[in-house]
Amino acid sequence: MDGTTFLYTTYIRTTPERLWQALTEPALTDRYWGVSFESDWAKGSPLVWKQGGATMAHPEQVVLVGDPFRRLSYTWHTFTEEWARAVGIGEEVRTRIAAERRSAVAFDIEPEGEIVKLTVTHEFDAESILHGMCSQGWPPILSSLKTLLETGEPLPTT
Template sequence: MTTETQVHRIWIKASPEKIWAAIVEPEFNQRYGYAAPGHYELRPGGSYRSTPNAGMIEYHKANDLPPLPEAIVDGEVLEVDPPRRLVQTWRLLMDPRTAAEPFTTVTWEITESKTQPGTCKLTVTHELAGAPVTADVTAGNLGESAGGGWAWILSDLKSLVETGKTFND
């Protein structure tokens, strides 16, 4: 069984500002992971939504799958302290099973290394109480065809920030 709290840490050779931009700017966040742009209203109470990309929409059409919703992930910004901390609610809407689960909470924390200049630790903590299907998705437990959850997304983010290339480049 997947834990109700998942903590993922990676170290990235980049400034906090560059990592922050990779997280919150749709021009940047649509390039890695599932390539679905994430749109933030960066204020407490602001909205968060991720929209399907053209490839996702086409895949659903070509495989006679139900159309995707306008937002495939939604939530609300709870805390924002650029470029150090972002707390948001998060709900995956692409699958009826995850859409029926409660909102979960994701905390992004960027900390500069004291021993490795120019390097930051990015910690993503996902609180998943009452959302076991979402926990399996974000843990990457659904097989490679469904992606690799947070570990995969964060690894791709690191590749993009450090090299300018993603797994698909």
């Protein structure tokens, strides 16, 4: 892929099964991310993204890989006006990121004894504005995921 990549690895005291749940079950994703998903997580299945009262669905918003407890990958959500209003993104920025090639994110899950190694890879256009936005957004989301799985509570929102 000709572009730029966000790569983040963390180690979580959990099981691959519990981490998969935290990545796919709406009640859990909403707790640490403020996002919930509707999908059966099979390759090619639609992915409905819900955030801040906005619902995004699009034929190109799909599951790319759904290998339970090992790998999850999907295309990123569609940047609708409704979403932008819900999360406080201005129309100029929304228009610019909507013009970029649709990005894709992958979650690789590897058990290592009592912990799980989670590697998140998010691919973007080379000159992507979205890359900068997500590169700042992923670390607190993934830290909150780790905290939720290890303590039962996500990080406080800022």
